[in-house]
Amino acid sequence: MEPVCDLVLPCRDEAAALRRLLPQVPPEFAVIVADNGSTDDTATTARRLGAHVVTEPRPGYGSAVHAGLLAATRPYVAFMDGDDSFDPADLLPLLAEVRHGRSDLALGRRRPVGRGVWPWHARAGNALILCWLRRRIGLAVHDIAPVRICRRDALLDLDVADRRFGYPVELLQKATLAGWRISEHDVAYRARAVGTRSKVSGSVVGTVRAARDFWGVLA
Numbered sequence: 098m099e100p101v102c103d104l105v106l107p108c109r110d111e112a113a114a115l116r117r118l119l120p121q122v123p124p125e126f127a128v129i130v131a132d133n134g135s136t137d138d139t140a141t142t143a144r145r146l147g148a149h150v151v152t153e154p155r156p157g158y159g160s161a162v163h164a165g166l167l168a169a170t171r172p173y174v175a176f177m178d179g180d181d182s183f184d185p186a187d188l189l190p191l192l193a194e195v196r197h198g199r200s201d202l203a204l205g206r207r208r209p210v211g212r213g214v215w216p217w218h219a220r221a222g223n224a225l226i227l228c229w230l231r232r233r234i235g236l237a238v239h240d241i242a243p244v245r246i247c248r249r250d251a252l253l254d255l256d257v258a259d260r261r262f263g264y265p266v267e268l269l270q271k272a273t274l275a276g277w278r279i280s281e282h283d284v285a286y287r288a289r290a291v292g293t294r295s296k297v298s299g300s301v302v303g304t305v306r307a308a309r310d311f312w313g314v315l316a
Contacts, residue, residue, distance in 0.1 A: 100127035101172070102192055102246065105165030106179035107158055109133045112142040114181040114290035119146040122185045125192060126175060131165035133157070159257070159264030166252060175246040177205075180289040182214075183244055187284040191246045194280050201251065201277040205244025205284035214288055226266060236273045238281050241265050251277075 104126040108115070115130070122128055130143035130150045140150045153164035162176060173195060177183050183205070191203035209215045223241050230236040242265060252268075255275065259267045272279060 098124040100125055101196070102126050102175050102188075103129055103165075103169035103171045103173070103249070104175045104177060104185070104188070105129045105131055105162060105169065106148075106177060107131045107133060107161035107165065108135065108139050108143070108179040109161075110135045110137045110139060111179045111181075111290070112137045112139045114179060115139065115142050115146065115148075117290055118179065118181040118185065119143070119148060123189060126185065126188065127171065129165045129168050130179065131161040131168075133161035133164075155260065157261040159260035159262070162264055163257075163260065166249065169249050172249060173246060174249040174252065176244070178243045182287055182289040184285050184287070187282075188244070188246065190282050191244070191280075194282070195246050195248065199278075200280035202245060202247045202272050202279045204238060204240065204242040204279065204281045206238070206240045206242070206281045207244075207286035208283045209286045211288055214286055230266075230270060230273075234270060234273050236269055236279075238269065238279060240281070241269070242281075244284050247272075247277075 102125060104122060106128060108130050119128060128148040130139070130148045132140045132150055132152050134154060134156055143150050149168065151164050151168045153161050166174060173192060175188055175192065177185065177188065187205060191205060194200045194203040207215060226241060227239065255271050257264060257268045257271060
């Protein structure tokens, strides 16, 4: 099957996760690993398992996502964390929503499948930001959404500028204000690969840093 959608995985030191994750990706997706300053063998592992690798030396989640977007060539583009905390098969219903014209942006709503997968501090920060967006612009979603799919050209036209953790918040805000039809779908949220650590939810400090970037976008 010829892939119809590029799948961008922003990664930093995720070699252990990619060994498990990449063989699970459905054939509808061509994987682009955006290597954001890894010190392990993330790039080598990704290439060995068939992914296209782009290197983004500027630190920041948004920097990695944008580098992957620019490298994408297919009409649809998906984004998902590269830490093996998500099942890539859950992307298929989201892709169908966008391909069949039922939504402009399909989001994955995290549903934890184990205790401690989504720490309280990360969950609380997520809820606070979304409450603000709901009151400010009427955004009716329940997750800041590290899993999402849309048309590549439409996302480029949206011109999301943040290059840190505020990227997904700016995306949701701009998409809502532009009148995009947004749908939300449950996706399993599982423990990330052993030997890797979340840059956001892995610590209170990481969550606070991300929240600072979120509020910077909203200010």
